[in-house]
Amino acid sequence: MKLKKLFAGVVAAAMIATMSFPAFAARPTPNVGANGLVTITKNYKVVGSEEKKAPAETFNFTVTPGATVNGAEKTVEKSEATTIPAMAANSDEKTVAFTALTEDGTGTFTVDVANLNITKPGIYYYTVTETPSNTAGVDYAADPMIMVITAGYADDGEDSTLSYWVGLHDSKEFNNKNKPFENTYTAGSLKVTKKVTGSLGNKDKKFNIDVTFTAPAGKTVKSTITYVNNGEKSIAPAAWTLNTTTNQYEATVTVELAHKGFVQFNNIPKDVTYIVEEQDYSREEYTATYEDSKSGTIANDVKSTTITNQRGDDTIDTGVILDNAPYTLMLAVVAGGAMTLVSK
Structure with a gap:
C-alpha cells in the first residue's frame, strides 16, 4: 500500500512539473541551404483556342525591404537591429525567361540572402513584386x-554563424x-467564310477580303498569328505598325475566298479587336452582307463571320411568257363577245 501511495505521489509530482513549464516546439531545420539562395x-x-502559342517572354521582379502584413507595415522584429539593412547594390532586380510555349511552363529565380546584409538575429520582411510588361494577351x-x-x-x-529560415x-x-507567381497567356481565333448566292453569282470567283487587327491600347503584339490562304502564312510581330491617330498597333492582311471557302486566323492574343471588310465589288453588281459580326474582340474561343455575295435574282428570260396579264385580256375579249351574241 505504501508503495502504491509513493508511486501515485511521484506520478502526480511529474504531472504538476510538466504543467508548470511551457513546452517548446523543436527548432526546425533551416530551409535556406548552405548556398544561401531562396x-x-x-x-x-x-490557354485559348486552336494552335495557341505564347511568345517568348522575360518576366521582371523587384525585391524591396519591408512589407504590409494584414494592413500593418513590417520591417524587422525581435532583433537588435532597429532598421532593416539596405540590400546590396543591383541585387533587387530579378528575371525569369521563357521561350515560346504551347503548353504551361514553370521557371524560378533566386534571392541570395547574403545580398540582404543581415548581421543580427531577427525577423526581416521583404516584398517581391512582378513588374507588368505590355505584351498583348498576357x-x-x-x-x-x-x-x-x-x-x-x-x-x-x-x-x-547565423542560419536562415524563409x-x-x-x-x-x-x-x-508558397503560392507561386502566375501569369497567363490567352489567345483566340477568327474564322471568315465566303458564300456566293443569286442566279448570276460566280461561285468560282475569288473575292479579296481585308482583315485588320488592332492591339489593345498600350500593348504590343509579340505573338505570331498563323493562317492558311493560298499556302501557310503568318502575321509576324514585325508586321504591326503604329497608328499615330489612335496610338495603337495595327496589322492588315488581304485574303482571297471563293464560294464555300474559309480562312481561320489562330493564336490571336486576347483583347485584340478585328474588322473584316470585303473590297468593293458593286461595279460587278455584287451586294455583300455579313452574318454574325464583321467586327469584334478576341477572347479564348473562335469568333466567326460569313460574307455572302448576292448577284442576280430569280427573274430569268426563258422565252416563255409567264405573266398571266395577256391571258386575262384574252378572256375578257371572249367574254365580251359572248355577251354581245346573247344580247342579240
Missing part, C-alpha cells in the same frame, strides 16, 4: 509576395504560403 517559382499558363501577377526571413541559430552549440506568403492571404 528559390521563388513562376508559373506561365497557356495577364501579369497583380499581387506581390511577402518574403519573411528569420535569422538565428540552428542549435545552441558553439557555432555563432517563409513565402501571399500578400492578400498571409497564411497562404
Whole structure:
C-alpha cells in the first residue's frame, strides 16, 4: 500500500512539473541551404483556342525591404537591429525567361540572402513584386509576395554563424504560403467564310477580303498569328505598325475566298479587336452582307463571320411568257363577245 501511495505521489509530482513549464516546439531545420539562395517559382499558363502559342517572354521582379502584413507595415522584429539593412547594390532586380510555349511552363529565380546584409538575429520582411510588361494577351501577377526571413541559430552549440529560415506568403492571404507567381497567356481565333448566292453569282470567283487587327491600347503584339490562304502564312510581330491617330498597333492582311471557302486566323492574343471588310465589288453588281459580326474582340474561343455575295435574282428570260396579264385580256375579249351574241 505504501508503495502504491509513493508511486501515485511521484506520478502526480511529474504531472504538476510538466504543467508548470511551457513546452517548446523543436527548432526546425533551416530551409535556406548552405548556398544561401531562396528559390521563388513562376508559373506561365497557356490557354485559348486552336494552335495557341505564347511568345517568348522575360518576366521582371523587384525585391524591396519591408512589407504590409494584414494592413500593418513590417520591417524587422525581435532583433537588435532597429532598421532593416539596405540590400546590396543591383541585387533587387530579378528575371525569369521563357521561350515560346504551347503548353504551361514553370521557371524560378533566386534571392541570395547574403545580398540582404543581415548581421543580427531577427525577423526581416521583404516584398517581391512582378513588374507588368505590355505584351498583348498576357495577364501579369497583380499581387506581390511577402518574403519573411528569420535569422538565428540552428542549435545552441558553439557555432555563432547565423542560419536562415524563409517563409513565402501571399500578400492578400498571409497564411497562404508558397503560392507561386502566375501569369497567363490567352489567345483566340477568327474564322471568315465566303458564300456566293443569286442566279448570276460566280461561285468560282475569288473575292479579296481585308482583315485588320488592332492591339489593345498600350500593348504590343509579340505573338505570331498563323493562317492558311493560298499556302501557310503568318502575321509576324514585325508586321504591326503604329497608328499615330489612335496610338495603337495595327496589322492588315488581304485574303482571297471563293464560294464555300474559309480562312481561320489562330493564336490571336486576347483583347485584340478585328474588322473584316470585303473590297468593293458593286461595279460587278455584287451586294455583300455579313452574318454574325464583321467586327469584334478576341477572347479564348473562335469568333466567326460569313460574307455572302448576292448577284442576280430569280427573274430569268426563258422565252416563255409567264405573266398571266395577256391571258386575262384574252378572256375578257371572249367574254365580251359572248355577251354581245346573247344580247342579240
